[in-house]
């Protein structure tokens with residue numbers, strides 16, 4: 141049996157709260173019992189509202205933070221301790237791209253030197269090889285040679301994110317973790333950068349974890365999608381199938397809320413109620429206070445993430461595998477309207 145590139149096994153991440161208003165709180169469970177598998181060259185999207193634990197999952201996956209429980213295997217081996225020589229070696233094969241390209245770049249260094257720096261640090265290739273590779277990468281991300289001597293503040297947001305991408309790809313990583321990589325960019329630039337990411341991922345055969353609160357963007361680049369709510373995966377499935385047949389009421393609401401051509405604003409179902417706060421986790425199913433179809437059981441019993449067949453995992457007492465939501469319908473789906481009605 142070949143081993144997966146990434147094998148995340150029931151990880152949790154608990155933040156201790158010692159001071160201020162959380163003096164008595166035992167800890168905030170930002171991520172709880174999350175398992176993920178990613179094969180070489182494959183793409184996994186993680187979607188969910190703010191505070192659902194997406195970024196924390198990304199940081200634990202890369203070993204930037206230790207899990208409070210569970211473990212992460214990268215290429216079949218446990219992730220080494222943060223900062224150790226083994227971790228640095230493993231990290232070269234994993235790169236992260238964040239929302240803010242400015243923050244990821246050194247303001248005092250010209251573009252070419254920044255893209256080249258990982259090769260200098262790890263003493264990869266001759267100086268001539270390194271320069272050639274910088275040229276290749278800048279071209280691959282669609283930057284002209286004229287930017288090489290410029291500084292980050294002299295570039296646009298989109299150009300800066302392309303520089304970050306070139307720098308991330310220069311060590312030929314096996315895994316790219318992108319955390320809201322286009323959220324800070326102008327809407328007009330977002331699609332270009334998403335397309336570029338997607339093309340490079342496919343051309344170079346890099347595995348990618350793509351984190352975003354925007355289900356539409358996630359769908360564009362992911363073969364598979366995991367939906368997170370309050371630190372847990374509530375649904376996971378093949379991207380297109382999940383979009384057409386969301387099973388979990390939370391996924392249904394996210395799909396219904398996503399802007400789609402032909403669907404009017406009034407027909408979209410916006411999520412009602414409080415956004416997730418892991419410091420105040422509801423009993424039973426965490427989604428039950430906002431769920432339009434919750435039963436008494438949902439208030440007391442947490443549903444397990446169950447395999448419904450068809451590559452779909454769902455954590456909902458009501459999931460049957462028979463749900464279908466017609467998102468293409470311009471007047472909105474029956475299920476979405478039911479949810480909207482119930483939330484009023």
Ligand SMILES: Nc1ncnc2c1ncn2[C@@H]1O[C@H](COP(=O)(O)OP(=O)(O)OP(=O)(O)O)[C@@H](O)[C@H]1O
Nearest residue numbers: 155168170189190191192193194195196197353418
């Ligand atoms: N270092 C930390 N200390 C304490 N709590 C934290 C820390 N990092 C994250 N949290 C809490 O953990 C929860 C999950 O945060 P996380 O940043 O992973 O969510 P997210 O899904 O990435 O949200 P967003 O879409 O806003 O980026 C939040 O409630 C957050 O306040």
Ligand SMILES: [Mg+2]
Nearest residue numbers: 194195196319
């Ligand atoms: Mg985040």
